[in-house]
Amino acid sequence: MAERGARADGFRKETVDRLLRLHFRDGRTRVNGDAQLLMAEMLNVFVREAAARAVRQAKAQELEQVDIEHLEKVLPQLLLDF
Secondary structure, eight states: OOOOTTEETTEEHHHHHHHHHTTOSSTTOOOOHHHHHHHHHHHHHHHHHHHHHHHHHHHHTTOSSOOHHHHHHHHHHHHHHO
16 A cells, blocks of 8 residues: 555545544554555545445435435445445
8 A cells, every 4th residue: 555645545644543543442552554544445435435325315316416414314324334
């Protein structure tokens, strides 16, 4: 995986690191750079899939604009799929 400066696939490394650390009990746990990049890629896939499903939901309702309600409708199934 190629390093992309301070960002990894659109997410700041600090943000990814913070998300990973939220689930560790020991505060001294270190997160490998490869783990950060992998997590950033997972977040990227998740966000893109959420956006695509929200667009499909809006089209199913014959609307041209995607609103937060469309994301809220697809989010439960998306979480189950991941």
